[in-house]
Amino acid sequence: MPEATVERLAVYLRVLTDMLAEGVPTVSSDVLAAAAGVNAAKLRKDLSHIGSSGVRGVGYDVSRLTAQVETVLGLTRSxxxxxxxxxxxxxxxxxxxxxxxxxxxxxxxxxxxxxxxxxxxxxxxxxxxxxxxxxxxxxxxxxxxxxxxxxxxxxxxxxxxxxxxxxxxxxxxxxxxxxxxxxxxxVDLAVEMQILAFHVSRRHDRVASDATGKVYG
Amino acid sequence: MPEATVERLAVYLRVLTDMLAEGVPTVSSDVLAAAAGVNAAKLRKDLSHIGSSGVRGVGYDVSRLTAQVETVLGLTRSxxxxxxxxxxxxxxxxxxxxxxxxxxxxxxxxxxxxxxxxxxxxxxxxxxxxxxxxxxxxxxxxxxxxxxxxxxxxxxxxxxxxxxxxxxxxxxxxxxxxxxxxxxxxVDLAVEMQILAFHVSRRHDRVASDATGKVYG
Missing domain, CATH: 3.40.50.720 (NAD(P)-binding Rossmann-like Domain)
Structure with a gap:
């Protein structure tokens, strides 16, 4: 299974766990994908990887899908x-x-x-x-x-x-x-900050460039 | 500049800052790449992106390169x-x-x-x-x-x-x-843990499969 799929499964699980706690019985791929911040086609492909397919017009059973993802991720083992x-x-x-x-x-x-x-x-x-x-x-x-x-x-x-x-x-x-x-x-917290700083800096340069009418670069 | 380059520049900066603190005057692309955990060809390409090239047989000036990376990442601005x-x-x-x-x-x-x-x-x-x-x-x-x-x-x-x-x-x-x-x-710490759990679980399955001579899949 591709590493990126594993990462997304962990994110789906977070969303599913919340839905389960709220008593949501079923969820469509569109809704689940939106809540996880991925596109629906990718989500359907990821879930087919683990042998799970939704029911047309009904969607996925939240409780069953949660258990499936947990099993695949090895979370049933402590x-x-x-x-x-x-x-x-x-x-x-x-x-x-x-x-x-x-x-x-x-x-x-x-x-x-x-x-x-x-x-x-x-x-x-x-x-x-x-x-x-x-x-x-x-x-x-x-x-x-x-x-x-x-x-x-x-x-x-x-x-x-x-x-x-x-x-x-x-x-x-x-x-x-x-x-x-x-x-x-x-997890490198300072590296995350530096990446954000790069974007702050780029926006400042863009604003400065717009203001003077000059284009740098 | 590609997002992945920005991320690696932040990692190079961490290594360079340590070298600067230790008084290292110059560094080869091989040594810098190894310390940052990337391959040397990729590092040279990243640094050429920001207009920095090493001197053959000498490498990069640590102090100068540090300042260049900081400027590109916008870290000279508070x-x-x-x-x-x-x-x-x-x-x-x-x-x-x-x-x-x-x-x-x-x-x-x-x-x-x-x-x-x-x-x-x-x-x-x-x-x-x-x-x-x-x-x-x-x-x-x-x-x-x-x-x-x-x-x-x-x-x-x-x-x-x-x-x-x-x-x-x-x-x-x-x-x-x-x-x-x-x-x-x-940064989702629980997701990081779940990805690691997946690898733990996969290793257990592999060991179990080796022990019984069966192949699951």
Whole structure:
């Protein structure tokens, strides 16, 4: 299945979960596509990928489609998450309700800072990073979240991979090297800001250019 | 300039800034490409886009290239950031050192919760969302960060756009509708987790299939 389809399935699931909570029984591909921000033809193709087709004039059964998408995404299997680095951002992520609500319980927290080790965040005790191998094995951790400073990220990633964790979500502003078969997803908040800044800047230039009647470029 | 080039320029800048801080005078395209996690041919093409070419056998001048990328990304112009929703995640983002360090000062904070309005996070007072139009105009806000629950996100986005903010970073699990010319970037942490879960699940199926000698598909 193409990676882009997987990403869109996750977005459909978010919309479907909301509809389910609101008691919506069926949904047309047009409505579901609009709510997910994709075009309807692409959505129908994605859903045919997972063997789901709507009923003409009725649409998709929300409850059934939700269950199908969850199965395909592997969400019927529980995922245990370990988070490393409970500084500013990591601390917030550890307590972020959005993870637990979608079935991703943070079951282990690690840090190097002795003033943080032993403290408890959202009911989970922060342990020393030296404990990564033992704890990840004991708690069956499947997903590791790296929220350390850039300089520590590779070493932490290596420890997680060494402990058998094969899916990493990386918030550190660093490129991680991993063996084949390990999946890394990256969230770089400053890069997102810089991309937005580029658009701000381009608009200013356009306005300036319109105002003077000159064309730059 | 293609959006993908803009994204890579932001990544090159992160690497260049680190090199500059470490006093590295010049860098080859191979080394810079490896540190940024792209191939060297693509990097050379990206940099030629912005009119920068290395010197054969010497590479790129780190300080000069950093300044060029910053100029292209519009980072020489200051960006004022307004953040709406200072709950769990928003509170962390408001204090996230990574934004300020890259020149994105959070200059305004908003929430609807009367118990949060009037409090101060990282030196910035939380104001009522009703103040968005006045404050964004006064403080010259160019980038808005939406960190509200999904149900409130569109209304907050409309208020920001109405106040002249044309670049939005959306952390809420909702698709935002915006007028043409407004740029929205989206960070959905639960979606990232679900994509990783899919890979975890696929690996389990593969292992199970190997063990039984059956091929599913």
């Amino acid at each position: 995922n245990a998450v370990a988070l490393v680095g409970v500084g500013n951002l990591g601390h917030a992520l550890a307590g972020y309700g959005g993870f637990a609500a979608r079935g991703f319980g943070v079951t282990a927290l690690f840090d190097v800072d002795p003033t943080l080790v032993g403290t408890t965040i959202a009911g989970v005790e922060v342990l020393d990073v030296a404990e990564i191998p033992r704890i990840c094995a004991e708690r069956g951790v499947t997903i590791g979240v790296v929220a350390t400073p850039a300089a520590a990220a590779q070493q932490v990633c290596d420890a997680l991979v060494g402990a058998g964790v094969q899916s990493i979500l990386n918030f550190a502003p660093a490129v991680l090297s991993v063996p084949g078969g390990v999946e890394v997803r990256k | 960006n004022a950031v307004a953040l709406v929703g200072v709950g769990n995640l928003g509170h962390a983002l408001a204090g996230y050192g990574g934004f300020a360090a890259r020149g994105f000062g959070v200059t305004a904070l908003f929430d609807v919760d009367p118990t949060l309005v009037g409090t101060t996070i990282a030196g910035v007072e939380v104001l009522d969302v009703a103040e968005i139009p006045r404050i964004c105009a006064e403080r010259g806000v160019t980038i808005g960060v939406v960190a509200t629950p999904a149900a409130a996100a569109q209304q907050v986005c409309d208020a920001l756009v109405g106040a002249g903010v044309q670049s939005i970073l959306n952390f809420a699990p909702a698709v935002l509708s915006v007028p043409g010319g407004v740029e929205v970037r989206k």
